[in-house]
């Protein structure tokens with residue numbers, strides 16, 4: 134018997150969102166569409182430039198978004214990540230606890246990490262993350278019992294940007310392997326592939342059972358230019374692959390088969406959290422009796438819905454009837 138469908142390990146962050154023109158990114162010399170790590174001073178400088186614009190605060194963090202998605206579909210999930218002993222941390226914690234997510238963290242002395250998310254008219258999100266307290270996550274925070282009680286663990290690649298957090302990620306994977314628990318891993322961002330291509334390949338050929346990556350990450354990983362070729366090459370080494378292709382949809386690879394999943398047409402407002410939502414819905418599906426193809430369709434519907442609104446967390450949740458309809462697709 135397991136208690137959790139998915140146990141997530143990641144950076145605990147709160148997003149501060151603003152809508153900006155392209156000129157603001159140019160003026161601030163920001164790389165569009167990716168996540169850049171910044172210190173407190175740089176994040177403050179960027180936020181100061183947004184003076185007068187409405188800023189929206191919402192709980193974020195990549196793996197945390199995924200774990201929230203699992204819970205919102207009705208799955209059972211748990212999370213570990215470090216917050217600070219402040220209002221921002223309490224806000225993050227409450228958001229998860231209200232959804233019944235098991236989270237038991239000792240707050241750190243540092244302020245809770247924040248991510249400034251600048252959304253442009255083309256629905257792209259440019260993220261500046263100040264990791265704050267989340268860097269204090271260590272291998273000692275990983276609870277073996279929680280992992281033992283899960284069907285899957287989900288580890289975000291962003292953890293590999295720090296020594297402590299990377300050790301926590303490895304500890305979680307080691308424990309999952311020890312207890313025969315499946316391991317899902319997200320490549321997180323193209324910059325990580327450039328930073329640690331060989332290490333990611335070691336994970337894919339080693340402990341990882343399910344890899345999530347987007348098109349740019351897959352191309353960078355494999356050196357292939359065609360998405361299907363990328364997916365096949367990764368699947369030669371990983372049991373399962375979910376390769377997302379933005380508005381074009383995704384490819385799910387399982388058991389030697391490729392399941393192309395169509396994208397759902399929506400008016401894109403903000404792509405923040407699209408990949409996170411996709412992963413949450415797919416993980417919910419496969420841990421709750423859906424086939425890989427059905428879970429892929431649920432993931433496509435869910436991520437399109439999150440793209441059609443502001444923020445990484447769904448404003449309009451999926452009803453039981455909607456989930457059942459997608460579960461019965463053949």
Ligand SMILES: Nc1ncnc2c1ncn2[C@@H]1O[C@H](COP(=O)(O)OP(=O)(O)O)[C@@H](O)[C@H]1O
Nearest residue numbers: 347377378379380382383401407408433436437
């Ligand atoms: N413009 C869009 N319209 C509809 N669905 C989208 C759109 N952008 C992304 N999605 C959905 O979100 C998933 C993840 O998006 P993608 O951009 O590939 O990942 P990431 O956000 O990790 O870069 C896609 O596979 C797709 O299902």
Ligand SMILES: O=C(O)C[C@@H](O)[C@H](O)C(=O)COP(=O)(O)O
Nearest residue numbers: 193194195248405406407408409
């Ligand atoms: O983890 C981060 O640095 C940013 C998160 O706070 C943000 O909510 C996020 O992960 C967005 O996800 P994505 O757009 O699916 O990459």
